[in-house]
Structure formats: C-alpha cells, structure tokens
Amino acid sequence: MTIANNKIVTIHYKLVDAQSGDLIESSKDRPAMAYLHGANNLIPGLEKALEGKKVGDEFEVTIAPEDAYGEHSENGVHKVPLEELKDLEKIEVGMVLTAQTENGPANLQVTEVSETEVTVDANHPLAGKTLIFSVSVEAVRDASAEELEHGHAHGPEGHHH
Numbered sequence: 001m002t003i004a005n006n007k008i009v010t011i012h013y014k015l016v017d018a019q020s021g022d023l024i025e026s027s028k029d030r031p032a033m034a035y036l037h038g039a040n041n042l043i044p045g046l047e048k049a050l051e052g053k054k055v056g057d058e059f060e061v062t063i064a065p066e067d068a069y070g071e072h073s074e075n076g077v078h079k080v081p082l083e084e085l086k087d088l089e090k091i092e093v094g095m096v097l098t099a100q101t102e103n104g105p106a107n108l109q110v111t112e113v114s115e116t117e118v119t120v121d122a123n124h125p126l127a128g129k130t131l132i133f134s135v136s137v138e139a140v141r142d143a144s145a146e147e148l149e150h151g152h153a154h155g156p157e158g159h160h161h
C-alpha cells in the first residue's frame with residue numbers, strides 16, 4: 001500500500017537543523033508517529049515527500065522554511081519592560097511564556113534579557129529554519145470513517161486527544 005490521501009501513515013523520523021547540524025527531535029525512543037495523510041497534520045514539505053512512499057521506505061528530505069514552519073517574522077518580536085514581568089520568579093533566555101491575546105493564548109519565547117527589558121518572540125521556534133528530516137515508513141493503512149471525520153489518526157485503542 002502506498003501513501004496517498006486518506007491513509008493513516010506511521011513513521012519514525014529524525015529532525016536536524018540544516019544550518020547547524022543540531023538534532024532537534026527524534027522519534028527513536030518513543031512509539032512511531034501516526035498521522036492522517038492529506039489532512040495537513042504535517043508540515044507541507046514533509047507530507048509532499050511522503051506521498052507515494054510505501055512501508056519499509058527510508059529517505060531524507062531537506063525542507064525550506066516556506067514548506068516547514070514559515071519565515072521568521074520581525075512582527076512577532078516584541079520588547080517588554082522587565083517591570084511588567086516582575087511577578088515572575090526568574091526570567092531567562094529560552095523560557096517560553098504564555099500570553100493572553102485577542103486570538104487566544106500565544107507562546108512567546110524569551111530570546112534576550114537585559115537589565116531593563118525582555119525580548120520575546122512569538123514565531124514558531126523552528127520558523128526561518130531549513131530542516132532535514134530522515135524518515136522511515138513503518139506502516140500504511142486505510143483511515144477509518146471516524147478518523148476521516150475527525151481529520152487525524154486514532155491509536156489502537158481509539159486514543160483521543
């Protein structure tokens with residue numbers, strides 16, 4: 001069975017930052033990831049690379065930011081007076097703060113801390129990065145009617161999230 005729309009596909013993957021060569025994420029030590037193909041469950045570049053592959057296939061794909069998590073936007077970068085964050089016990093680079101916005105909660109990553117202000121970034125942490133995925137296809141099956149209706153994969157016990 002080859003990967004096409006409306007198939008539930010299970011993959012193992014390793015994700016590396018193309019520029020630094022750093023390992024960002026690996027599914028090696030956890031259960032393989034199942035997703036519904038053609039439902040935008042994955043970043044576009046990875047879903048496109050998986051199209052037509054079959055069980056046992058292993059491949060590597062380099063994905064530009066526009067087909068991954070988008071370009072980094074300066075509009076997402078804000079400077080906040082340290083005074084406004086004085087309720088926080090500590091604040092340091094790399095921390096993720098949750099802010100309430102008109103569009104619901106937003107994750108802001110702290111990218112810089114000075115004596116007077118804190119720079120936070122609302123971009124996805126992987127925005128602007130070219131990514132290299134090493135993928136192995138573990139399983140491919142037809143999606144159930146319920147999975148198609150929900151637009152995502154269910155686990156063996158009808159797992160839900």
Ligand SMILES: [Zn+2]
Nearest residue numbers: 150152154160
């Ligand atoms: Zn569901």
